[in-house]
Amino acid sequence: MSDKIFKSFLLVSALMLLLIFAGIFFSLSKGAIPAFREFGFFGFIFSGEWNSRTGAEEYGALAFISGTLLTSVLALVFCLPFSLPVSFFVGEYYRGKKIAAVLGGIVDLLAGIPSIVYGLWGFYALRPLIQSLGLSEQGFGMLTSSLVLAIMIIPYASSLSAEFIRMVPQELKEGAYSLGATRAEVIRNIILPGSFSGIFSAYILALGRAIGETMAVTMLIGNTNRIPHGLMDTGNTMASIIANQFGEADGLKLSSLIAIGLLLFLITAIVNFLGRLMIKRYSI
Amino acid sequence: MENLTKTPILSLKELSVSYTPGKYAVNKVSANIYEGLITSVMGPSGCGKSTLIRAINRMHELYPDIRISGSIELRGQDLLQINPSEVRRMAGMVFQRPNPFPTMSIYDNVLAGYKLIGIKQSRQEKDELVETSLKSVGLWDEVKDSLSKRGSFLSGGQQQRLCIARALALKPDILLMDEPTSALDPIATNLIEELLVKLKKEVTIVIVTHNMSQAARISDYSMFMYLGELVEYDKTEIMFTNPSDKRTEEYLTGKFG
Amino acid sequence: MSSLKYRLFKNKLLSLSVIVLSALTAVPLVLIIGKVFLQGWRQINWDFFTETTPSTLDALLAINNNQPIPGGIANGIVGTLMMVLIASAIAIPIGVMSGIYLSENRKTRFSSVVRFLTDLLQGTPSIILGIIAYLWVVIPLKSYSALAGSVALAIMMLPLIVRSTEETMNLLPVSLKEAGLALGSPYSSVVLKVLLPSAFGGVFTGILLSISRVIGETAPLMLTALGATAIQWDVSKPASAVSLLIWEFYNDPNLQSMIWSASLFLLLLVLSLNILAKQLAKKWRI
Numbered sequence: 001m002s003d004k005i006f007k008s009f010l011l012v013s014a015l016m017l018l019l020i021f022a023g024i025f026f027s028l029s030k031g032a033i034p035a036f037r038e039f040g041f042f043g044f045i046f047s048g049e050w051n052s053r054t055g056a057e058e059y060g061a062l063a064f065i066s067g068t069l070l071t072s073v074l075a076l077v078f079c080l081p082f083s084l085p086v087s088f089f090v091g092e093y094y095r096g097k098k099i100a101a102v103l104g105g106i107v108d109l110l111a112g113i114p115s116i117v118y119g120l121w122g123f124y125a126l127r128p129l130i131q132s133l134g135l136s137e138q139g140f141g142m143l144t145s146s147l148v149l150a151i152m153i154i155p156y157a158s159s160l161s162a163e164f165i166r167m168v169p170q171e172l173k174e175g176a177y178s179l180g181a182t183r184a185e186v187i188r189n190i191i192l193p194g195s196f197s198g199i200f201s202a203y204i205l206a207l208g209r210a211i212g213e214t215m216a217v218t219m220l221i222g223n224t225n226r227i228p229h230g231l232m233d234t235g236n237t238m239a240s241i242i243a244n245q246f247g248e249a250d251g252l253k254l255s256s257l258i259a260i261g262l263l264l265f266l267i268t269a270i271v272n273f274l275g276r277l278m279i280k281r282y283s284i
Numbered sequence: 285m286e287n288l289t290k291t292p293i294l295s296l297k298e299l300s301v302s303y304t305p306g307k308y309a310v311n312k313v314s315a316n317i318y319e320g321l322i323t324s325v326m327g328p329s330g331c332g333k334s335t336l337i338r339a340i341n342r343m344h345e346l347y348p349d350i351r352i353s354g355s356i357e358l359r360g361q362d363l364l365q366i367n368p369s370e371v372r373r374m375a376g377m378v379f380q381r382p383n384p385f386p387t388m389s390i391y392d393n394v395l396a397g398y399k400l401i402g403i404k405q406s407r408q409e410k411d412e413l414v415e416t417s418l419k420s421v422g423l424w425d426e427v428k429d430s431l432s433k434r435g436s437f438l439s440g441g442q443q444q445r446l447c448i449a450r451a452l453a454l455k456p457d458i459l460l461m462d463e464p465t466s467a468l469d470p471i472a473t474n475l476i477e478e479l480l481v482k483l484k485k486e487v488t489i490v491i492v493t494h495n496m497s498q499a500a501r502i503s504d505y506s507m508f509m510y511l512g513e514l515v516e517y518d519k520t521e522i523m524f525t526n527p528s529d530k531r532t533e534e535y536l537t538g539k540f541g
Numbered sequence: 542m543s544s545l546k547y548r549l550f551k552n553k554l555l556s557l558s559v560i561v562l563s564a565l566t567a568v569p570l571v572l573i574i575g576k577v578f579l580q581g582w583r584q585i586n587w588d589f590f591t592e593t594t595p596s597t598l599d600a601l602l603a604i605n606n607n608q609p610i611p612g613g614i615a616n617g618i619v620g621t622l623m624m625v626l627i628a629s630a631i632a633i634p635i636g637v638m639s640g641i642y643l644s645e646n647r648k649t650r651f652s653s654v655v656r657f658l659t660d661l662l663q664g665t666p667s668i669i670l671g672i673i674a675y676l677w678v679v680i681p682l683k684s685y686s687a688l689a690g691s692v693a694l695a696i697m698m699l700p701l702i703v704r705s706t707e708e709t710m711n712l713l714p715v716s717l718k719e720a721g722l723a724l725g726s727p728y729s730s731v732v733l734k735v736l737l738p739s740a741f742g743g744v745f746t747g748i749l750l751s752i753s754r755v756i757g758e759t760a761p762l763m764l765t766a767l768g769a770t771a772i773q774w775d776v777s778k779p780a781s782a783v784s785l786l787i788w789e790f791y792n793d794p795n796l797q798s799m800i801w802s803a804s805l806f807l808l809l810l811v812l813s814l815n816i817l818a819k820q821l822a823k824k825w826r827i
């Protein structure tokens with residue numbers, strides 16, 4: 001075929017990516033308009049109501065935005081004490097050795113486990129544990145979901161961080177060692193400061209992953225529609241409320257769910273954008 | 285050359301270093317390095333000269349597959365038997381490419397040897413140490429108004445002098461230099477060579493160089509290494525004018541490099 | 542003044558902590574796979590793969606009579622297979638061609654935008670893509686369908702395929718393209734017959750990885766494919782999927798025991814695809 005036709009095929013394909021993204025934004029916005037018109041844009045975002053009583057429906061996103069933020073940030077906090085050591089194990093201590101590849105492989109497998117399997121494990125193995133510890137009667141809630149979320153994001157946080165740790169130039173490390181520093185001192189004074197922005201962006205991206213997670217959270221968060229105030233409170237996240245109620249929703253409720261979808265889309269886009277921006281700035 | 289009083293400060297005894305069993309990068313090297321002098325280590329690529337000085341400050345331990353035997357005595361103490369961290373404070377090192385720490389200011393870079401291991405000093409102690417060290421490398425006037433800035437704006441030669449100051453701040457007995465001017469322009473090289481001749485009274489210098497004329501210019505004693513062996517070790521003047529070993533002569537006359 | 546002993550102690554403490562905490566991260570993997578395996582392997586037999594899911598009534602009767610629950614997940618397997626195939630048919634051509642475009646037009650403003658948006662697309666939660674497929678396919682067709690599910694999965698697969706194609710193509714030496722063009726071949730032939738085959742390894746592993754990513758997805762399918770009790774091949778009708786079945790079993794008190802066998806199947810499928818992709822990548826030195 002002629003060069004021109006082929007090249008336009010290529011262009012069209014690339015264009016489709018653009019169109020899909022734009023289409024997502026457009027369709028979500030369109031579907032959300034009825035809800036925003038009814039409750040006001042900021043009114044919707046900041047309302048903690050979620051009430052389907054006929055004739056007096058009132059919906060708002062605040063309960064779910066809070067749920068999402070709480071579980072995701074908690075997940076980050078819980079995963080840090082494990083994912084950071086893993087990145088140093090793989091990127092510094094045993095760098096290039098077989099054991100690092102093995103650990104890296106194991107942690108990677110964690111990323112491959114489907115979300116629903118995590119949810120099942122959380123439900124059947126973790127929940128009874130939380131119950132027996134007396135922390136919560138039913139075992140659902142922010143804590144349980146965050147714990148499982150934390151496990152799910154460990155691979156994302158650790159593998160990207162390990163890359164940045166590896167990127168610290170050997171000559172800087174040698175310079176520090178030649179002054180008599182121990183490995184711990186080299187890590188603290190040279191490697192960490194040198195890879196910090198990269199590691200930070202890795203965790204931002206991991207946060208983005210946690211924010212969008214659906215199945216595991218849906219199965220563990222308790223499915224109540226109120227703003228969570230405590231660790232053991234049940235609730236819902238933006239993703240889980242959609243998963244729970246989309247199937248039977250219509251009219252204003254459907255529009256509200258789509259509006260929540262739009263907000264979720266925007267939040268993950270912004271988080272991902274920030275994370276990647278930091279990486280780009282750092283690599284230059 | 286003035287009359288040299290030779291006090292050995294560093295004694296290498298049958299020092300051998302190998303990366304793979306049986307293959308020696310440094311093969312049974314024995315020599316005395318004399319205090320207050322500049323000793324150069326020369327030889328073609330792969331002769332073991334870098335491996336030799338990196339063995340002295342135990343840098344090879346960063347790469348665990350390396351095997352070492354023999355002894356390295358500094359004022360009677362075997363450096364291979366004490367903790368590497370201590371060894372490195374007695375034998376400082378300057379590398380081929382200047383490597384000031386990019387996240388630290390010039391001031392902190394000079395003090396890095398103390399900061400890294402958590403030694404607390406008073407503000408006055410620190411100020412004095414920084415000034416003394418930078419003055420001893422001739423950098424003080426050039427940077428005294430920018431001490432709190434990061435060192436990235438400095439030229440290559442200035443950065444290398446900063447690294448020398450950083451090593452000197454620890455007041456080591458020996459300064460090991462691994463081709464310190466090979467990445468620098470001729471003017472910077474010249475400055476540093478002059479600096480080293482001045483510094484040798486304060487700190488014994490062992491300098492690896494692939495630049496024969498540099499060795500001839502600044503060193504008092506020279507070692508010639510080939511394939512891991514110490515082929516010849518003598519006063520520079522003698523070695524360059526009347527080498528004992530044929531291989532030395534061939535290297536110096538450019539028959540191989 | 543920090544003594545040497547204290548510093549060496551801190552050093553040792555740090556390395557021990559790193560080792561212990563790293564080893565602990567392997568624990569959840571073992572626990573999860575272990576649980577799924579132990580509870581799931583007993584239910585797996587020939588019927589598991591060939592029979593469709595039992596109704597909740599049949600299951601109840603079997604439980605009351607102390608018999609193993611009849612049936613299997615054949616409808617789910619077929620549904621998953623069908624939707625992944627269609628999703629691949631959509632995503633592979635678009636993804637590979639886009640990847641080629643981005644690689645061939647590396648520095649343009651347009652390419653940066655597309656690359657950026659593709660990255661954002663990759664980070665988009667799967668449930669959102671489920672909503673999109675609902676809006677774009679379910680509503681117009683006025684029915685839940687396998688096609689809708691496939692569309693959601695296809696959008697999920699796209700970014701991975703685009704990126705791996707682009708990266709692999711970038712690694713090819715320029716001389717390869719130049720040699721082809723110098724022989725007078727048209728651009729399309731050079732790309733399709735010289736560059737792409739050389740990039741095959743990376744592209745293929747990218748495809749495998751994207752498939753392993755979508756095979757286990759549940760959320761988007763809940764809004765699009767909905768589920769089905771029988772094996773059916775009509776893409777315009779609702780379809781089952783292994784992941785959807787697990788969700789159904791989870792919600793049905795009589796079908797609890799099937800949860801684990803279905804999960805075991807899904808887990809093995811996903812993990813082996815994952816491992817296969819990584820081994821191939823290593824073998825082909827990507």
